[in-house]
Amino acid sequence: MVGGAAYGGWALTLAPETTPTVRPDDGVSRPISEMPASHSPEAGDGPAAAPAPDWLPEIDYDPAPAGFPADPDTLDTTPLTEGVRPARRLAAYDAPGGRPLAFLMPTIRGVELTVPIARRERGWTAVLLPSANRRLAWLPPGGFRTVALRDQIVVERVPYRLTWYHDGEAKRSWRLSLGQPGQETPLGRTFILGRTPPPEPVYGGVDIYALGAVPDDPEAVPASLRGAHIGIHTWYHDGELGQSTTNGCIRLTSSGQRLLLAEVPPGTPVVVVDELPTPPPTA
Structure with missing residues (x-):
């Protein structure tokens, strides 16, 4: 069979016991903030986050919703050295202060989610979008912690x-x-x-x-x-x-x-x- 069944995930069951534990030296560099995003002390003078309707889809293993912006540095090989770990359901936006399009969850199929940080702007954080190619999701401050990559x-x-x-x-x-x-x-x-x-x-x-x-x-x-x-x-x-x-x-x-x-x-x-x-x- 040439190239058959070559995707590691068409029937993927990402169970916690099959996921390696993140090493201690990947330590936390920023504490979790449980304050509302628009009132987080990390928000600074950045734009406030519009409320996200509960009916928005959750980003999981299926293809991510459309509308998220392209990653302008997608071919840049400069190492991304920080990642985001959601502590709760996070609204993901198309721009700082823009439209909420979906929710980023703490886990995907039971596995703790860590998404690399691609850029920051006016208190907002852009991460590489799961289940999509060359797309970013913008997160307002609060509800996540950062880890070293x-x-x-x-x-x-x-x-x-x-x-x-x-x-x-x-x-x-x-x-x-x-x-x-x-x-x-x-x-x-x-x-x-x-x-x-x-x-x-x-x-x-x-x-x-x-x-x-x-x-x-x-x-x-x-x-x-x-x-x-x-x-x-x-x-x-x-x-x-x-x-x-x-x-x-x-x-x-x-x-x-x-x-x-x-x-x-x-x-x-x-x-x-x-x-x-x-x-x-x-x-």
Whole structure:
């Protein structure tokens, strides 16, 4: 089966026991604020948050609602070093002081959510939107805490290379298989949403990372993979490394996947580019 069942998440059950515990050195850098957003001391002189109707959808594993703004720095490989962990249901807006479009929840399928911070403006915080590609959600102050993000994964499509960075230093690089024509691995910034056990023997018995990204063209993937997320995973053989054979996922060696699973927690930023200007020293 070439590239079959290549999304690590078409039948994803993100159970807490399958998600690695965030390391103590990912420590909290800002306390939870339980005050209403428009009265939070962090709000400063920024625009107040409009009330969010209760009927707005919740962002979960299904495709995120439309209307959120594009990430203007989606191909920027500068590490994102802070993440947001919601402490309660948070209204997500299309701009600072803009329209509420959905609710960001503390968990997705039972897994604690950590979303990387992409930018800040006038007391508001923009995070990478789960279950969408190259989109941001704006959050008013209050109702979340921030944590340090010390890792980053950079995927290069042209040289078929994944590089793991820790504290800005390249640690390891691996050869990859990526998405076949028409089902290319989506470009841009995303993040590790969580992990799940391998549902089939083709994954070599190694857990899968589900990313926040989804296929750019959901209709191009096989029907059995509709509604899936892009994943980072291994395969039962390494004969397709350096080729475009998956349904959009990022496929590396089993030893590489096991190392990432041991060292890299959910919430870690992932950015997919065509090629870095200079190869990493680990290439």
